[in-house]
Amino acid sequence: MLRTNSSLSPSDFDQLNQSLLYLHVEELKEITVQLHISDKGAKGAIIAHILHFLQSGEELALPKFPAVSCAKKGVVPPLSPKSLILRGAYKNDFATLLFFKSLIGERFHFTAFGIDWLNERWLQGNPPTYQEFADMWIAETERRSHEKAAPK
Numbered sequence: 796m797l798r799t800n801s802s803l804s805p806s807d808f809d810q811l812n813q814s815l816l817y818l819h820v821e822e823l824k825e826i827t828v829q830l831h832i833s834d835k836g837a838k839g840a841i842i843a844h845i846l847h848f849l850q851s852g853e854e855l856a857l858p859k860f861p862a863v864s865c866a867k868k869g870v871v872p873p874l875s876p877k878s879l880i881l882r883g884a885y886k887n888d889f890a891t892l893l894f895f896k897s898l899i900g901e902r903f904h905f906t907a908f909g910i911d912w913l914n915e916r917w918l919q920g921n922p923p924t925y926q927e928f929a930d931m932w933i934a935e936t937e938r939r940s941h942e943k944a945a946p947k
Contacts, residue, residue, distance in 0.1 A: 808850065815842045833857060861920035876926035882917045898929040908935055908944070 815823065823841045827834040832844055832854045847855040866872070866884035874894040885891070887905045895903045909932055916923050923931070 808846070811849070812842070812846060815845060858918055860917050863920050864917035864922045874925065876929070877924055879922045879924055880913060880928055881922050882913075885913065894925070895929060895932075898925065899933055902936070903932065906932070908939075 866881035
């Protein structure tokens with residue numbers, strides 16, 4: 796069983812962080828069960844929960860999305876460039892894919908950096924429009940064609 800250790804040196808902490816990155820989500824969730832902490836969120840969030848708990852002995856609170864970022868239950872806004880992308884209404888489905896291809900072009904595909912960007916905007920209480928997402932996706936794809944993306 797893993798135990799908390801607030802005396803981890805910075806190099807030990809970095810090494811642990813690197814080691815956790817190589818685990819599968821199911822393996823990370825097994826660690827959270829052993830530590831009796833939440834296993835909610837994506838892989839990066841689970842790693843952050845584990846590291847925070849091992850460093851501090853306290854469970855990391857899950858981020859709360861402001862109501863302005865969230866769709867009302869059962870209400871699906873239309874796919875249009877000026878519509879806000881609201882958490883709970885955004886779907887990685889075929890209709891959304893075709894819509895983004897109409898805004899961006901055939902090279903569009905769903906990406907992790909796109910989902911991360913949406914989550915950041917939702918947490919800030921500033922949901923983007925579909926056009927803003929398309930502009931970000933084009934700019935980020937162009938940037939990544941010249942520079943290697945930093946690992947998460």
